[in-house]
Amino acid sequence: MQNNPLASTLNKSSSRRSFLGALGLTALAIPALAACGNSSAGAFSQPATKVPAGFSGRRNVVIWSSWGGDNGKMFADLIKKFNESQTAIYAEVQQFDGYDGVGEKLTAGLRAKQIPDLAVLSDIHWNRYFLSDALEPLNKYHDSGFGPAVYTENFYKEGTVREESYWVPFARSTPLFYYNRDLFASVGLPDRAPDTWDEFRSWGKEITGVKFKGNTMKMRALTGTDDWYFSGLLWAFGGSISKGLDVTLDSAESMAAVDFERQLVHEDKSMYLAQSFVNDFSNGQCATVTQSTGGLTSVTKAAKFDVGTGFMPKGPAGAGTPTGGGGLSVMRQISDERKADAVEVLRFLASDEISAQWTVGTGYLPVTKGATSSKLVTDLMGKNPNYRVAVDQLQIASGPDDVRRYVTSAISELKQMVQKNYTSNVSPEELVKPVAEKLRAEAEKIRSTYEEKVA
Amino acid sequence: MTVLETERTAPPTGATAAIRPTVPGPAPESAQTKSGNRRQYVLFALFAFPNLLLIGVFAYWPILGNFALSLTDWDMISPMPNFIGLDNYTALFSDPGFIDVMRRTLIWVVAVVGSSLIFGLGMALLFNGGARGGKAVSTLAFTPHVISGAAVAAVWLFIFDPNYGLSRLLFNSIGMDSPHWTTDPDMALGALIIVAVWKGAGFVAIVYLAALQSIPRDVIEAAQLDGAGRWKTFTKIVWPLLTPTTFFLCVTQIIGAFQAFDLIAMMTSGGPAGSTTTLSWYIYEQGFQEFNIGSAAASSVFMFVILLLVTAVQMRFAERKVHYS
Numbered sequence: 006m007q008n009n010p011l012a013s014t015l016n017k018s019s020s021r022r023s024f025l026g027a028l029g030l031t032a033l034a035i036p037a038l039a040a041c042g043n044s045s046a047g048a049f050s051q052p053a054t055k056v057p058a059g060f061s062g063r064r065n066v067v068i069w070s071s072w073g074g075d076n077g078k079m080f081a082d083l084i085k086k087f088n089e090s091q092t093a094i095y096a097e098v099q100q101f102d103g104y105d106g107v108g109e110k111l112t113a114g115l116r117a118k119q120i121p122d123l124a125v126l127s128d129i130h131w132n133r134y135f136l137s138d139a140l141e142p143l144n145k146y147h148d149s150g151f152g153p154a155v156y157t158e159n160f161y162k163e164g165t166v167r168e169e170s171y172w173v174p175f176a177r178s179t180p181l182f183y184y185n186r187d188l189f190a191s192v193g194l195p196d197r198a199p200d201t202w203d204e205f206r207s208w209g210k211e212i213t214g215v216k217f218k219g220n221t222m223k224m225r226a227l228t229g230t231d232d233w234y235f236s237g238l239l240w241a242f243g244g245s246i247s248k249g250l251d252v253t254l255d256s257a258e259s260m261a262a263v264d265f266e267r268q269l270v271h272e273d274k275s276m277y278l279a280q281s282f283v284n285d286f287s288n289g290q291c292a293t294v295t296q297s298t299g300g301l302t303s304v305t306k307a308a309k310f311d312v313g314t315g316f317m318p319k320g321p322a323g324a325g326t327p328t329g330g331g332g333l334s335v336m337r338q339i340s341d342e343r344k345a346d347a348v349e350v351l352r353f354l355a356s357d358e359i360s361a362q363w364t365v366g367t368g369y370l371p372v373t374k375g376a377t378s379s380k381l382v383t384d385l386m387g388k389n390p391n392y393r394v395a396v397d398q399l400q401i402a403s404g405p406d407d408v409r410r411y412v413t414s415a416i417s418e419l420k421q422m423v424q425k426n427y428t429s430n431v432s433p434e435e436l437v438k439p440v441a442e443k444l445r446a447e448a449e450k451i452r453s454t455y456e457e458k459v460a
Numbered sequence: 461m462t463v464l465e466t467e468r469t470a471p472p473t474g475a476t477a478a479i480r481p482t483v484p485g486p487a488p489e490s491a492q493t494k495s496g497n498r499r500q501y502v503l504f505a506l507f508a509f510p511n512l513l514l515i516g517v518f519a520y521w522p523i524l525g526n527f528a529l530s531l532t533d534w535d536m537i538s539p540m541p542n543f544i545g546l547d548n549y550t551a552l553f554s555d556p557g558f559i560d561v562m563r564r565t566l567i568w569v570v571a572v573v574g575s576s577l578i579f580g581l582g583m584a585l586l587f588n589g590g591a592r593g594g595k596a597v598s599t600l601a602f603t604p605h606v607i608s609g610a611a612v613a614a615v616w617l618f619i620f621d622p623n624y625g626l627s628r629l630l631f632n633s634i635g636m637d638s639p640h641w642t643t644d645p646d647m648a649l650g651a652l653i654i655v656a657v658w659k660g661a662g663f664v665a666i667v668y669l670a671a672l673q674s675i676p677r678d679v680i681e682a683a684q685l686d687g688a689g690r691w692k693t694f695t696k697i698v699w700p701l702l703t704p705t706t707f708f709l710c711v712t713q714i715i716g717a718f719q720a721f722d723l724i725a726m727m728t729s730g731g732p733a734g735s736t737t738t739l740s741w742y743i744y745e746q747g748f749q750e751f752n753i754g755s756a757a758a759s760s761v762f763m764f765v766i767l768l769l770v771t772a773v774q775m776r777f778a779e780r781k782v783h784y785s
Contacts, residue, residue, distance in 0.1 A: 414750035
């Protein structure tokens with residue numbers, strides 16, 4: 006053994022201490038190496054594409070999309086039309102599991118230096134990528150067919166920071182109050198959504214326990230992914246998640262909103278956390294549900310009864326309606342040629358005809374001025390007044406609070422808090438205070454960047 | 461080795477041989493031997509290098525990288541991580557939420573592994589008895605193991621749905637309302653355990669069945685001739701001979717239970733209110749929902765250490781207690 010050259014070499018050169026030292030140095034070098042990802046513009050590659058024979062030889066645009074199901078098919082159809090309208094560009098849609106799925110993949114892609122040209126990002130996610138300089142400023146691409154002249158003003162502004170556009174609206178929505186018209190009629194309630202949350206509560210007491218078509222009714226099925234609707238409820242009660250980066254989740258007004266929901270679930274027993282809240286509503290298991298306007302087409306199609314919609318009820322402080330949904334951003338770390346091609350896709354999707362087709366096909370709100378007044382959309386509103394409600398409600402809707410936008414852990418923390426409120430009858434203080442404290446600590450971590458780039 | 465080589469290169473003769481020491485000691489190697497050894501090591505390196513490279517890149521490099529990330533505060537979107545030393549570990553062990561996660565993980569692992577072994581062994585004994593249709597039933601029992609977790613979750617979500625699932629039908633037939641399996645924090649972990657055991661017990665049964673069938677018949681027949689009944693035969697003959705199998709299953713099932721992810725992701729996403737958040741889901745949640753990469757990495761290191769300890773303890777136990785026939 007003593008003459009084993011391999012062993013003796015190892016013995017000589019690799020004492021335990023030097024081995025551990027090398028190990029530590031290697032380990033510490035890894036994040037630094039991994040972190041090099043975001044620094045050099047233009048160096049990031051494009052994910053692989055499968056280009057059909059008829060489109061080969063063109064430049065490719067890769068779009069990472071969050072939509073599946075009917076909305077996914079609709080989006081793929083629009084991109085197919087784009088490809089048919091082009092001679093030099095072929096766009097490919099690559100689908101992921103919702104906004105979170107795109108977010109996870111994009112974050113990993115930024116580290117691996119392989120990113121799409123366009124990404125569908127939620128109204129929350131895009132802000133985080135903006136803070137990290139991952140999104141291309143778009144003002145320089147604006148012309149008469151693409152830019153503030155085209156888009157609905159409040160939607161367009163939501164995607165800008167200090168007058169520069171980074172995220173263009175596409176699949177925008179607000180929460181809508183859906184109700185079972187047949188059930189409301191059978192109970193003797195008016196054919197409309199409740200005006201206020203107090204009215205909602207009193208109607209809930211009338212409906213809860215009523216037998217209707219074989220089911221014992223409750224007023225509303227809740228979802229565990231409820232941070233979006235919940236933020237609107239906070240506003241309606243005069244509270245909020247934050248003012249700027251200052252957390253106000255534990256203000257008296259915010260806690261009153263939390264307590265209101267607690268009472269409805271645990272005292273009135275008129276609301277419950279559902280396994281699938283939309284399915285429960287569509288199958289007539291509950292009387293009402295709060296769901297995105299983007300679900301209007303699919304809910305109407307699936308429901309076995311007449312669906313009514315209305316504005317979200319008002320609270321003591323008035324209306325509380327958050328905008329939501331998704332938009333598109335061009336990635337900053339790709340070549341100028343890829344950016345220009347990606348903007349061509351945005352320009353196509355912003356055309357009045359395409360934007361209107363998307364609205365009619367999905368129920369998402371029209372995001373261009375032309376689409377809003379187009380015959381396709383006005384005809385739809387005439388035929389189905391529910392679409393009119395969604396468009397009208399936009400006038401009173403607002404964008405998310407900044408902590409929800411910029412603090413990466415906020416959505417997860419808020420979802421857990423809301424779920425706990427729906428399932429455990431604990432006091433608002435006990436529930437909200439720890440979450441507020443955690444969000445405060447997280448907000449402090451990004452405050453300097455936020456103040457430099459946003460505030 | 462040294463003696464043999466010395467003898468081969470310089471055969472002792474006469475008086476020299478009489479005084480030559482025969483104990484091992486350093487001796488010069490011939491150029492031919494050195495060259496042969498070098499060739500052997502080059503050959504060894506050539507064969508081993510691709511495997512070592514793959515293991516290094518895909519196993520050890522990520523482990524080292526993960527450890528390094530556990531010393532940072534990073535959201536993976538910002539350009540650079542901040543080095544914060546052991547703060548993630550301190551935060552983890554002083555967070556009551558993480559203690560809850562570990563308590564829940566322990567319940568999950570003990571319940572899933574324990575139940576899978578009990579049900580699996582029960583099924584194996586049943587199939588081994590030669591009952592009619594045993595082969596068909598054993599195939600059916602094994603089927604859930606080969607179905608993807610996503611498909612299993614979809615089926616069980618339908619079964620558990622309290623409004624229009626099979627659960628409603630069953631409970632309504634006895635005049636009760638179905639429990640809210642996946643949306644009640646008191647029920648959700650239990651529901652996941654049921655599904656995990658349903659999915660995993662078939663595999664345990666097949667492995668135990670193979671072990672039972674390899675036990676020599678003459679040993680059992682001899683015990684029966686000596687008057688041992690069924691219970692005594694099982695406890696004194698069969699069970700001891702099954703210990704290597706039980707050991708193997710314990711190790712693999714515990715590691716599998718710790719790493720369980722698909723069922724949780726599809727059925728509850730760790731909810732409601734964190735009631736099904738086990739360590740593996742917590743790591744995902746920290747890493748890819750909260751983008752708190754440092755905390756996720758520290759939790760992963762903790763999980764790595766636990767699994768290393770579990771395996772080491774079991775190996776130690778195996779050396780003493782496992783009976784290999």
